[in-house]
Amino acid sequence: MPQTELLETALEEARAAGYIGRNVLGSGFDVDVLLHRGAGAYICGEETALLTSLEGYRGEPRLKPPFPAVKGLYGKPTVVNNVETLATLPHIVRNGPDWFAAMGTPTGKGTRVWCMSGHVNRPGNYELEMGTPIRELIYEHGGGIWKGRSLKAFQPGGASMMVLLPEHLDVGLDFDAIAKAGSMAGAGAMMVMDETTCIVDVARRLVKFFEHESCGKCTPCREGTYWMANLFDRIEFGEGKPGDPDLLLDMGYNIDGRSFCPLGDASTWFPRSVIKYFRDEFEQHIVEKACPFRGEREAVA
Amino acid sequence: MAVVTDQVTLTVDGQSVTVAKGTLILDAAKKLGIEIPIFCSHPKMEPVAVCRMCLVEVEKMPKLQPACAVYVMDGMVVRTRTEQVQRYQNGVLEFLLANHPLDCPICDKGGECPLQDQTYTYGPGASRYDFPKKHFDKAVPLSDKILLDRERCVLCWRCTRFSAEISGERELALIQRGKDTIIGTFNDQPARSEYQGNWTEICPVGALTSRQYRFISRPWDLDRTATICPGCSMGCNVHADARHNRLGRFQARENLAVDDGWLCDFGRYSFPSFQREGIERPRVRRDGRLEEVSYEEAMAAAAQSLRRAGPATAGWASPAATNEELFLFQRLLREVLATPHLDHGRGRGEAATALEPDDAALPIADLERCDHVLLLGGQAVIDAAPVLHLRLFKSERKGVRVHRVDDARAALEAVPAEAQAVGIVSSLGRKPEVDSLQGKLARKVKGSVRRLLVPDGPNGRGATDLGFGPGRGPGYASLDGKAGRARPDWEAAGVRALYLFEASPLHDFQASGEEREWIQRLETVVLQRPRPSPLDDLAHVILPGRAFVEKAGTVTNMEGRVQRIRPAIDAAVVRDDWKILQGVAQALGADWRYRDPDEVFADLSRAVPAYRADRIGERALWSERA
Amino acid sequence: MPLRDVALGPYYLLKAMATTFKHNVRPVVTIEYPERQKPVPPRARGRHILHRYADGLEKCVGCELCAIACPVGCIVVEAAENTPELRVSPGERYAKRYEINLLRCIYCGLCEEACPYDAITMGPRYDLADDHPDKFIAVKEDLLEPLPASLADTAVPSAAPSAQKIPRKW
C-alpha cells in the first residue's frame, strides 16, 4: 500500500529527526506515533467502534457516555481526531490562526477539502474556501457534467447525506448553508449524478452499502437496513408494490434516531430525501414494473 | 443552602419518583410500577442498549432514549407510552420478528417467552415484511447440554455478557457482522462452561435451550415446587418443575444471599438421577434371597437383627438426608440402640471433622464485602460447590482480591497486613489447616478474618450441627467420654451390624473394595435408600425411601442457612424416611409419636436451640445459645 | 242410524286402508344402524382425526396448543424429538402421546381452531358407543388418519404404539 509506506517513511524520518520517540528534541518529553491499518469497515469510522476495533474486538460502537475523552482506548482517556483535522493543522501552525480564520464565512471559517466523484469531467479532491458556491465546484473545478449532459442531483456530504437538486447549486459550501438547504456537509464527499441516473438505483446501492456495513449490534439498523435493501431491490427490478415508498418512509421513522449509533440513522437519510423529491420515479418503477432508465442507459452506453 | 443529597427526583408518565443517583430510568419506572419492555437489559449485567426495545421519550432530549442505559437526572421528565413511543415499539418488534422463524409451536420457550409476551402487549398485529426470511442453523449443539437455534436468536447479548461478566469464561461471542451476526463458540468447539444452564434462563427467546428439557413440557403444564438443589452444600434455591409427576427441569429461584439467581450445571442437570422409575417394595433376605415384604415386616426384621447387635451397630447417614431424618436417626442409634458409632463421611478416609459450631462463618454474600479472599484448595473447592465461583468472580469484579492458593504458607503471604476484611474459603476436610491459618492471619492483618468451609453434600453442615458423627452430640454437645468411632475404624471397633441411610444417589456410601468385603462379612446390613444402590446385593433388609425431590424437611447449607425442601414428586406409596426411622425405633420398643416432620423439627430445636422453626430460611444463630 | 252414515262407512274404511297402504309404498327412512350409517354434513363435528401429509408424515408437531385451548381439558399431548431413525413429522418435534378423553369432550371444535398446522380436525364419526369408560380414551392410533393408499404397504415409521391399547368397537 503506497499510502501506508508513505506514512511509515514519514514516521521514520520524524523519528530520525527526533520529533517523535523518546525525549523529543531534548525536552524530556516522550511521544510516539504508531500506524495501525484498519480493515476498511465503515463502522470503524465511528470513534468508539474505531477504539473497539483497535483493541482487537469486532468493530462495533460502544455506549456513550462514557465518552472516549473520559474512557476510551483500553479504558483510558482518548482523543480521536479525523485525518481532515490533522491535515489542516500544519497550515494553521505555519500561517497562524488569523490567516485561517480570515478565509471562509462567519459560520464556517477556513478551507475544506471536497472530494468530488461521479458524473463530472474532472473528479478529484479540491480544497476550497468555505462558502464557495457549489456551482463553482462542479462547473469550474470539476469541469461540468460529463458527456455534455445536465445535472440531475448531487449528494453533498457522503454516502448518507440527503440529496440536493440543481436548484441548490448556488448554495455555499458551508455547513450551515447546506443544512439550510436540507442536507449536510458531512464528510465533504460530493457525488454528482447526471440526468440518465436512476435515482432509485442510487438509493438502492447506497442502502445495500449500509446493509453490508451495519455492525449488527442494534435491532433497527441490523434488521431495518436488510429490509430496506430488499425493498429497493424489488422496486428497482420491477416487483415493487404500491405501498413500498410509504413503507420505506415508515421504516425510516423507526430506524432514524432509534439506532445505537449514527450508521443506522444515516442509512435512512438519502432514501427518504429521494422519496421526497423523486416520488414520481418510484411510482414509475412500480407502475411500469421496470426501471425506466435501464433501457435508456444501455442505449446511451 | 442547597442540601446535597444522592437522591434525584424525576417524573415518569406524570408520576414523580425519588431514587438514588445512578439509577437507570428503567428501574425508576419499575419503582412506580411502570413497565418498560426490555430484551437485552439484565439487572445483573452492564447495560449495552443493543435491542432498542426500551426506548422512551425524555424531555429536552431530541432522540428517544434507551431506558436501560440512561441514568436518571434531577428533574428529568420521562414518558413511556406516548404515541411516538408506541409507534416505535410496534416498529422495533416488527424488525425483531421480520426474520424470526416464529416456530413457537415447536419452541421450548413458547408460553414463557418474553418475545411472545411483548409482541402481544406492544407489537403490531401483523407484519409488513413479505420477503423470504433469513435462514440460519437450527438446533446447533453448543455442548452436550445446550442447543442453539440461530434463527430464533434476537442478538440481545445476554448470553455473551453472562459468559464475560458473570462466569468470566468468555466462551460465547458474536461472530460475523450485520445481518449475518450469529452467536457461537470459538471455532465451534463444544462449550465447556459449568454454568451453561443459566444461558437458557436468561435468553429472552427460545434460542438457547436445554437438551434435557427438550420438548418435555409446556410451561403451563408444569407443577412448580420451591425447593433446594440436591447437588451440594451451596444450597441454591430452585424451582423443581414436574409434569405428570416426573421431573422436567430445575430452574433458579433467586435468593440473593445464596445463589444470586444462578445454578451450576451439575445441580441443574442432576434431576434425572432423582427420577422415579417405578415403585419398589421393601425386601428382606431369607435363605440368601431377597424377598418382597411389607414395610411393617421389613422394619420388624430390621429391628430384630439390630437388637441382636445393639451397641455393636454402626449407623451411616448420607449428607443429603434432611435435618429431621438425621435427628431421628441419631436418636435411634444413640438412644434406642445405645451405640456411639455414627458417621456421615463419604468414602473411607473422610470422617466428619468439624467439632464446634461454625459461629463466625462468613456468609456467602459477604464474600463480596471482603477485600481479600483466600481460596485454599483452589479449583477443588469450586468443584465441590460450583456456584461459589460465580460469587467469587462477582467479588473480583467489584475489586476483591481472590487468591487461589494450595497451602497455608502461600495463603499467609498473599494477604497484606493492611487488609480490612479477609475471607478464607476451603473445604471442611481442611478444617485444622484453616483453623491455624485463621489464627495466624488474625495476628498478621488489621481487619477481621472469617472463614467459609464447604462440607460435602447438601446437608453436610446439618449433619455436623446435629451431631451425626462419632465425636459430638446434637448442637456440638459433649458426649462425656462416650464418643464412638468414625467410619474408617468401625471394623477395628468390632461393629457387627450396619444401618446405612443413603438418601441420595449423588451422595451415597461409596464403599471401597476393602469395605465391601468387610460389609459382606457383617451379621446385619440394613439399607435404607431411595433408588437402587450398589450395596443392594450386600443388604439383608432393604427399605426403599424417598428421594430428595419427594420429601419435606430442612437442610442446612455451608453457611449454616436452614432451608426448606418440599416434595415436587408425589411418591405417596413409598414411605417417608422419617416414618421408616420411627417405625424401626418403635419396633425396637421406643415410644415415638411424631406425626409430621415439623414435630420432629420442634424436638430438634429443643436439642439444638440454634435451629429455630421461626427462622427457617435464615442462618442458624449459634451465638445466641442460652 | 241415518242412512247417510251407513253409506259412508265403507268409504271411511277404504280411506283408512288407503292411508295404511300408502305407507307400504313410500320410501323407507329408517336405516339399519349401526350396520348402515347416514352421511353427515361436511362440517359436522364428530370424533377427531389427526391428519397426515401426502407423504405419510404426521402433521401434528405436539405443540399442545389444542390441549390448552380445550375448555374441558380432555386432551393430553406429550412431545418428542424426531430423529433420523424415527421420523414421524417433518420438523423437529412430533407428538409421542396424543390422547383425547371422548367422554369429556364437548365437541366444541376449539382444538381444531387452535391447531397451527391443521393437524386435528373434527371428523364425521359420531357413533361412539362402547361398554367401558376406559375405551373412550382415544389414543393416537385411534385418531390418526390411515396412511394414504399409495403408501399403505411401505413402512412409514411411526411412534411406538401406546402401551395401553384397548380393543375398541369404534
Ligand code: SF4
Ligand atoms: S423464541 Fe419465543 S417467539 Fe420465538 S419461536 Fe420461541 S416461543 Fe416463539
Ligand code: SF4
Ligand atoms: S442466544 Fe439468546 S441470550 Fe444469546 S444473544 Fe441470542 S437471544 Fe440473546
Ligand code: SF4
Ligand atoms: S372438541 Fe372441544 S372439548 Fe373436545 S377436545 Fe376439542 S377443544 Fe376439547
Ligand code: SF4
Ligand atoms: S394437534 Fe395441532 S394443536 Fe394439537 S398438538 Fe398437534 S399440532 Fe399442536
Ligand code: FES
Ligand atoms: S433493553 Fe434497553 S436497549 Fe435492550
